[in-house]
Amino acid sequence: MDNATTIFAEISGNIGTVGYGLAAIGPAIGVGIVVGKTIESVARQPELQGRLTVLMYIGIAFTEALAFIGIATYFFMTA
Amino acid sequence: MTTNQIMQRILLWGGILAAAVAVVGGIVGWLLAAGAGVASALVGTALAIVFCMLTAASILLAFKVSKGAMISGAFFGIVLGGWLLKFVLFIVLVFxxxxxxxxxxGVAFGALVAAVIGSLVIDCVVIMTSRQPTIDSDADDETQGRPASGARA
Structure with a gap:
């Protein structure tokens, strides 16, 4: 019977690529929001550029940390 | 303290953290899997620290190239292009x-997670303890040389 369960059960290959995809979605959205909001803020108040750059950096650092751990999890935690 | 000085301090402390995680990870790795454990801990630490510190380095480079102007194609091209390149390299290396x-x-993953979390802690501590002025540049001359409105000619 060709239902959704059968089709999903037949998926083969490296499941790590799915993990990569999932690990990329969140940080991509996160970095997009962080950078977009920083541009918006600097356009409104250019004199705050220095402080906003540092805050943008820490936002990017936190979002990319999740991506690093997410991508590495599959490859390093399976035999 | 300017943005550049904060990024340089983050890079400096990141290097110290790398050494600390490599030593602790190396000892744990030696206990778990002898030579292979030490090598795995070094690989995990190097991966995490190099890739985490590349963001700070890219901001330093971007400021230099864009001559301090954040709203410019060069700045975001370097910071976000560097981010993309970093992830492609990271995936290839992990593959x-x-x-x-x-x-x-296990040792490599543990060292990687410890180094990533450690670098986040360093980022937070350095930024919290840095005394950065709210306004670090002179305000633009909004009148661009003309008399301000209300001023006598």
Whole structure:
């Protein structure tokens, strides 16, 4: 019977690529929001550029940390 | 303290953290898997620290290239282009390393997670303890040389 369960059960290959995809979605959205909001803020108040750059950096650092751990999890935690 | 000085301090402390995680990870790795454990801890630490510190380095480079102007194509091209390049390299390296028989995956993963979390702690502490002025540049001359409105000619 060709239902959704059968089709999903037949998926083969490296499941790590799915993990990569999932690990990329969140940080991509996160970095997009962080950078977009920083541009918006600097356009409104250019004199705050220095402080906003540092805050943008820490936002990017936190979002990319999740991506690093997410991508590495599959490859390093399976035999 | 300017943005550049904060990024340089983050890079400096990141290097010290790398050494600390490598030593502790190396000892744990030696206890778990002898030479392979030490090598795995070094690989995990190097991966995490190099890739985490590349963001700070890219901001330093971007400021230099864009001559301090944040709203410019050069700045975001370098910071976000560097981010993309970094992830492509990271995935390729993890793909290659994942197939290596000598790698002790648990030790490498543990060192990587410890270094990533450690670098986040360093970022937070450096930024919290840095005394950055709210306004670090002179305000633009909004009248651009003309008399301000209300001023006498």
């Amino acid at each position: 290659v390393l994942g197939d290596q028989d000598w790698l002790h995956r």
